Structure formats: C-alpha cells, structure tokens
Amino acid sequence: MPDDERQCDACKTTCFLSAVSCLCKPNILVCINDINQLCSCSPKKYCLWYRYTIDEMLNMVDALRERLDLCQKWKTLVNRLISTDHGNLIDFNDIEKHTTSGVLCLRDDIRVKMEEKLAEAIEYRQLAKNILKRIARKEEPIENNNNEEDLTKKKKILNDENKVTLNDINQLKTRVKSIGITFHEMNAIQTILADCLRYQDEIKTLLQSDKLESTDVYSNYIERSDQYNIELPIIERLKLFYQASVWYELVQKSLNRTISPSKLRSLITSGQAFQALHQQIQQKVTELQVQLQQLEYWDEKSRQLTKE
DSSP, X not given: OOGGGGBOTTTOOBOSSXXXXXXXXXXXXXXXXXXXXXXXXXXXXXXXXXXXXXXXXXXXXXXXXXXXXXXHHHHHHHHHHHSSOOSSOEEHHHHHHHHHHHGGGSOHHHHHHHHHHHHHHHHHHHHHHHHHHHHTOOOOOOOOOSOHHHHHHHHHHHHHHHOEEHHHHHHHHHHHHHHTEEOHHHHHHHHHHHHHHHHHHHHHHHHTOSSOOOHHHHHHHHHHGGGOOEEOTHHHHHHHHHHHHHHHHHHHHHTTSOOOHHHHHHHHHHHHTXXXXXXXXXXXXXXXXXXXXXXXXXXXXXXXXXXX
C-alpha cells in the first residue's frame, strides 16, 4: 500500500509495521496506540494488519543489532582516526575491511575526511614498499671489465646510492604517525630498523672500549654491515678504528725486529692520523717518538765517534 493509504486516521502517522481496522470501517486504519479512537465496536470485530511475521521480525532485530554493532565499531575507528592522539596506530587492513560496510554509518563530511586519510595511507604505504625494496635489495650484476679495482669502486658507488638513510625512515615514521594508520610493510621496516639500531649500539660500545681491539673484531663488525642496506654514519668511524688497529698491529710486529729511523718516522706519521681515536694509539705514537729521538741521538753519537 502507498504511504498515504497507510496513515493512522487519528495521528496521521504512517503505519510501517502494523495497523488496526474494523469491519464497520474497512477503509480506516489506526495505529496500535490509537486503537481506542477507531470505533465503538467490540475488539472481536477488529482486524490486525501486519507487515512481518514474528520470525521475520526476530531476523530483522538480529540484522539491526549487527548493523548497530558494526556502526559502533566503525564510529570508534573513525574517532581514533580523526582525533589528534595517535598513540596506537590503526592497521590499514582493518580500515579497508570496514570501509565498504561502514561508509553507510558516516556523515558526508566525515566520509570525506576518511577518504583523505586513506589516500594518504595508500601514498605512504607505497613509500614504505619502495624503502623496503631498497633495504632488501640484491646486488645487481656489473659488467666485468677485468679491472678488479674499478669493479670494486662501481659496486661501492651503487651500494651507497641505493642505501636507505635513517632520515628517510624517520620521516616516513613521522608521516605515518600523523595519519594514525600503519601497515605490515611499515612493521617490517620497524623490525629491520630495530635490529640495525641494536647493531649500531654494539658498535658504539665497541668504539668506547678502553681497549683497542684486534683487526678481526673490527672487520667482523664491518662485514655485518652488509646485512643492512641502511646508511649508518658510525660505520665510517668503525672503519677508521679498523685502520688504526691494522697500524697498531704493524707497529707491534715492527718493534720486534731492528727498525730504521725512516721506518719509525713513517709509522709515526701514519699513526698521527689515528691518535685522536684511542688512548692506546696516542701512547704508542708517543713511544715511537721517544724511540726515534733515542735512535737519532745514538746515530749522531756514532757518527761523531766515527769522525774522531
């Protein structure tokens, strides 16, 4: 029946679910609330009109309950997203899962905000994929021109160009936090970054040690840096310590045999580049300088005696 034919004769409200009529007035309907205004006949003559059966009504109630529960969850999700407090980020998959069904629960202005957030999330997710691809990159083959030195230089240049900086990752983290949405690619980056930062902390502890370690120790840490295609400034300092350790071991070997003044001067000159790194290097350079002075003194003495 059209809406205007299902109006309560008393209150003019459209009767959606049920209505009552009487045999004395078959064309007149009233709602349940206005049943006393229908007529003066006995209720035995009344006819109850209904749109749905009890079973159908129960199914409708269950469906409405599910819709209400969905809207409540979506409302909570939306409130978290449009708020400025993004302490706990929302997973992108959760938003995608609820977007189609939850859009019916939103006002137009909120839906526009949500669409803007999702567009940003898709953009940042692509950035995260690109960074993850660079971090997990495999070495590309380089044309061999039979020059090992040139080949090594080319590899180093390519690796340096492909490396992800900590600034790249931190900028992405800031952007992701600003929209309150995260995704599994970002979680993968965070896991790799956490492992990389633990490695960096180990290096810091190593370089702050009172003892200058052997070349093997430093070289092992340098080799581990190949696991991460992330640029860590501390690696360059680690390489300096490795070079300093090479110099220190060379000095130790040289002092076990007769050494010329020119060799001593060469060791002192090369060692001065590292003496600011570690106290042991500084002490060893000082020892070499004292030894050189003594050697020069006795050389001069021997020349004088020879002349006499």
